[in-house]
Amino acid sequence: MVEFKTASEVEAMRAAGQVVAQALKAAKERAAVGVSLAELDEAAATVIAEAGAKPAFLHYHPGFAPTPFPAVICASVNDVIVHGIPGGYRLRDGDVLGIDCGAYLDGWAGDSAITLIVGTPRPRDVELIEVAERALAAGIAAAVPGNRMGDIGHAIATTAEGYGLPPDFGGHGIGRRMHEDPAVPNRGRSGRGMVLRPGLTLAIEPMLVIGGDGRYYPAADGWALHSVSGQRAAHVEHTIAITDTLPRILTTL
Ligand code: MG
Ligand code: MG
Numbered sequence: 001m002v003e004f005k006t007a008s009e010v011e012a013m014r015a016a017g018q019v020v021a022q023a024l025k026a027a028k029e030r031a032a033v034g035v036s037l038a039e040l041d042e043a044a045a046t047v048i049a050e051a052g053a054k055p056a057f058l059h060y061h062p063g064f065a066p067t068p069f070p071a072v073i074c075a076s077v078n079d080v081i082v083h084g085i086p087g088g089y090r091l092r093d094g095d096v097l098g099i100d101c102g103a104y105l106d107g108w109a110g111d112s113a114i115t116l117i118v119g120t121p122r123p124r125d126v127e128l129i130e131v132a133e134r135a136l137a138a139g140i141a142a143a144v145p146g147n148r149m150g151d152i153g154h155a156i157a158t159t160a161e162g163y164g165l166p167p168d169f170g171g172h173g174i175g176r177r178m179h180e181d182p183a184v185p186n187r188g189r190s191g192r193g194m195v196l197r198p199g200l201t202l203a204i205e206p207m208l209v210i211g212g213d214g215r216y217y218p219a220a221d222g223w224a225l226h227s228v229s230g231q232r233a234a235h236v237e238h239t240i241a242i243t244d245t246l247p248r249i250l251t252t253l
Contacts, residue, residue, distance in 0.1 A: 002173060002181045004199035009108070010241045010248070013175065013201055016053065017110035017239050017250035019103045023047040024114055025253060027073055027099050033119045037075040037086035040099065045072040048103045056102030056109055056178045066222035074100040074113075076224065081166055081207050081216055081233040082113075084224040093119035096128070098235040102178050109178040111203045112251035113237035125232060128163070128210055132234035135159040135206040139171075139186075140240055143204065143247040147196050153188025156206045160186075164214030164227070171204045174239055178203075198244050205237035 005013065023044040030043040048055050061068040069085070076084035076098035077091070084098070091097065100113035115129050138155040157165060171184030182194055186206050210231040217226055227233055239250045 002194070002200070003175055004197065005175060005201050005241065006199065009175070010199070010201065010250070012106055012108045013110065013239065013241065014250045016103060016105035016108045017112070018253065019048060019051040019053045019105050020101050020110035020112045021251050021253045022051070023101045023103065024099055024112060027101070028114060028116060031091060031097055031116065031118055033093050034090050036088050036090050037077070037084070038088060040075055041071045041073050041086040044101055048072060051105065053103040053105040056104055056111065069223065072101065074098070076100070076233070076235060078232050079227045079230050081209060081225045081227055082169060082235050085221055091118045094122055095119070096125050096232045096234065098233070100235065100237065107176055109174050109176070110239050110251050111174055111178055111237060112239060113205060113235050115234040115236055124210065128208060128232060129234045131160060131163060132206055132208045132236045135208065136204060136236045136238060139204045139206060140238060140247050140249065143196060143202060143240055143242050145196055145198055145242060145244065148191055149182060149184065149193030149196065150188035151190045152204065153185045154190040157187045160206060160208050162212055164209035164212050164229070166207055166209070166214040166216050166225070169207060171202055171237070174201055174203045196242050198242050200242045201239065201250070202242070203237055203239050205235065207233060207235040209233045
């Protein structure tokens with residue numbers, strides 16, 4: 001069932017979204033060559049705890065995973081597309097690092113992801129992240145009243161042309177729960193699907209793989225999704241609210 005939020009509920013989600021943005025900022029600032037992914041997780045966890053919020057990913061246990069998620073952030077390095085568990089791996093020069101974070105504040109969820117390069121960037125990776133960010137912006141720009149769900153996916157996929165888009169994973173409705181209806185696919189046909197209306201709150205999250213092959217396989221831990229091609233991936237996400245006019249991004253600082 002799709003729930004539409006009132007103006008005051010969107011404000012509450014904005015507050016949750018800000019905590020997520022601050023947690024991502026703390027993890028990003030901590031990211032450097034030689035730093036472990038667990039240290040980034042700790043940085044995000046501290047921000048969330050100090051804000052009086054609750055991590056949304058910790059102990060989250062969706063049907064596809066063999067075990068509950070053991071951390072506050074997902075940290076996905078290089079050929080890991082999404083859902084990497086932040087463990088003892090220490091970042092290396094040139095790594096592409098995706099950080100995804102979710103939190104609940106006063107019963108409302110925020111969900112956002114960034115991808116960055118640690119140390120010396122490779123030009124191909126810079127382009128990957130730029131295109132992913134453009135795809136996210138295009139998807140958000142399509143989230144206006146009167147458009148349909150397919151317009152969001154269409155905007156993402158056309159912007160990300162030439163890159164692999166993993167099937168099965170995409171964005172989602174968000175509100176009192178991190179994952180709500182409706183699904184927000186990263187592909188779509190314009191003019192098709194649910195009509196978008198003010199009060200609809202969505203997490204939009206393109207994930208792109210260099211080289212055009214979006215197929216993935218799960219790591220031994222059952223969580224991290226690696227690209228089959230071995231190519232690097234980027235994942236970026238914002239929680240947004242559809243308004244009477246332009247979409248409002250709830251997970252910026
Ligand atoms: Mg997320
Ligand atoms: Mg999400």
